[in-house]
Amino acid sequence: MTQGPTRRTVLLATGAAALTAGCSEYGDDSDSGSSSSVAASAGQEVAKTGDIPVGGGKIFADEKIVVTQPKEGEFKAFSNICTHQRCPVASVSDGTINCSCHGSKFSIADGSVDNPPATKPLPERQIKVSGDSITLA
Structure with a gap:
């Protein structure tokens, strides 16, 4: 007579599957630049220019972007997902976009590390x- 899996085997397999599923949200150093990571649609207003401080920026979590103003009147936008392990970035300060998961920092001017x-x-x-409107292109 063939015996089925033990309770221990089933619990271990279930735990391993749950752990794997939980870890899949934050991958490794893979490219996060695919267009599917952008939640907002083209033409959607994201902010007013006055909302973005010169030398700083603002995170728009729903749109999955960070808008920065490195110099007066120069606006840039980047993914808000860190390229290290895909954590959302947490803040913009001192000329950098900052990920709190592992301490990565990116330039507000060009997104470089x-x-x-x-x-x-x-x-x-x-x-x-x-004018004073910033929209997704």
């Missing part, structure tokens, strides 16, 4: 500035 462990820049997102 200012402080590892991330090795890849934040992917740039296309925006359009018209």
Whole structure:
């Protein structure tokens, strides 16, 4: 007579499956620049220019972007997902976009890595500035 899996085997397999599923949200150093990571649609207003401080920026979690203003009147946008392990970035300060998961920092000017462990820049997102309105391109 063949015996089925033991209770212990079933519990271990279930635990391993749950652990794997939980870890899949934050991958490794893979590219996060695919267009499917952008939640908002083209033409959608994200902010007013006055909302973005010069030398800083603002995170828009629902749209999955960070909009920065490195210099007066120059606006940039990047993915808000860290390229290290795909945590959402937490803040913008002192000229960098900061991930609180492992301490990666990215330049507000071009998304380049200012402080590892991330090795890849934040992917740039296309925006359009018209008057005082910032929209997704």
